[in-house]
Amino acid sequence: MSDKITFTLHELVSELDAQADELLKARHGITGSQFIALATLADVEPTDITDLARCLGVTKAAVSKRVPSLVKAGWVTTTHPPGQGRRVLLELTDSARDLVERAGRDLDEQFAALVDHPDASGIDLSALNDHLNTLTAIFRQKGPRA
Template identity: 35%
Template sequence: MERNLSFNLHVLTARLDRAADRILRAQYNVSYSRFLALTLVGELGASTQRALAECLGVTEPSVSRMTAILAAEGLLDVQPDPGGGRRRRLSLTDKGKQLVSSVQQGFEERLAALVTHSGVPYDEYAKHTAQLLATFDHVEREGTK
């Protein structure tokens, strides 16, 4: 077996991101990056623009522009932080919660079908992916290599 995991992971991730973007734009009129932002706010607790920028790996000005658009579309509520300063608190609106929920279910079903079609057992693939992510999280927290 050829050892090209780093390249293959990059290609797979890029292709999945592009496919996700096409599907979301066509079916839900939202880009994949905006859907990820909504998911991070709703499911993973990125409750400030700074935290969201860190999670997405983008700049705070970029997140500020994105959150303004999502708020204008009625998907995200952006409020000044009660602690003062320039921070903004983020939360999903009911419309945003509904979008995230419906997209997640549809995406999971499509991904499960794709994985199954490839001949890879879905449960094993999901387990190994979670295991890899947990290992990366641990390595990053501990600062080990």
């Protein structure tokens, strides 16, 4: 544990990611990184590879490499709009939307259960989420710092 907020947030996110990955594999047969890709796509679909990469904070090459396995798993469809050159639009399948909904609810319930721990009394998850969303928006507005 640290008294530095950035390190504490990093530790929390690392622990959340590890536990989410275990839960998602065990209950839904999907990895944490696959879930994040699908859940992000659910928020922005239809979108292209460039925009999905921006939303995920990864390169276009990383998304392009991942898409075929998501298509093969039956979670994503691709289309090539006429007159758009090599642009590829991505959308979730109905089964992927259902998976994102069920797995997302499962993750939220597990996290909420942790906050029910006696050592976490007084933490308001809704307020915490609002604060974190506000901070995220501020960081995105400010852009990278040199």
